[in-house]
Amino acid sequence: MSFSGKYQLESQENFELFMKAMGLPDDLIQKGKDIKSISEIEESGDHFKVTITTGSKVLSNTFTIGQETELETMTGEKVKGVVQREGNKLKVCLKGIESLTELVDGNTIVNTMTLGNIVYKRTSKRI
Incomplete structure (x- = not known):
């Protein structure tokens, strides 16, 4: 299955707790919690381009x-990491945060990020 496509955030769990643990200020957390981000994924063989638009x-x-490769985190920081693929899952660890993106079916992507004992889960549907 190909990851390519556009997906809109449908639900998320532990957003505020996770963002606070990452050091985001409360005003940005409050602004971002109700915005339905759009993820656009382009997959060409082993090469990926992922664009996530959240408001502006x-x-x-x-x-x-x-x-x-150098990857930009949600806080805007650039960090080096290696993305691995296991079937329909993409895994990367950046600065102690484990990110697992799974293509559950042809229309649903679940991204789970773990920082210590905090698990932040985002579910997005193809649009």
């Missing part, structure tokens, strides 16, 4: 599976 903030990362 656009986060764009390109990477090749298995190769070290």
Whole structure:
């Protein structure tokens, strides 16, 4: 299954707790919690481009599976990491945050981020 497509955030769990643990200020957390972000994924072989638009903030990362690359985090920080693919799952660890993005079916992506014992889960549907 290909990840390529546009997805809109449908639900999220533990957003505020996770963002606070990442060090985001309360005003940004309050602004961001009700915005339905749009994720656009372009997949070409092992090369990916992921663009996430949340309100006026656009986060764009390109990477090749298995190769070290610089990725921008939700806080705007640039961190080196290696994205691995296991079937319909993409995994990367950035600064102690484990991110797992799973293509559950042809229309649903679930992104789970873990920081210590806090698990932030985002479910997005293809649009």
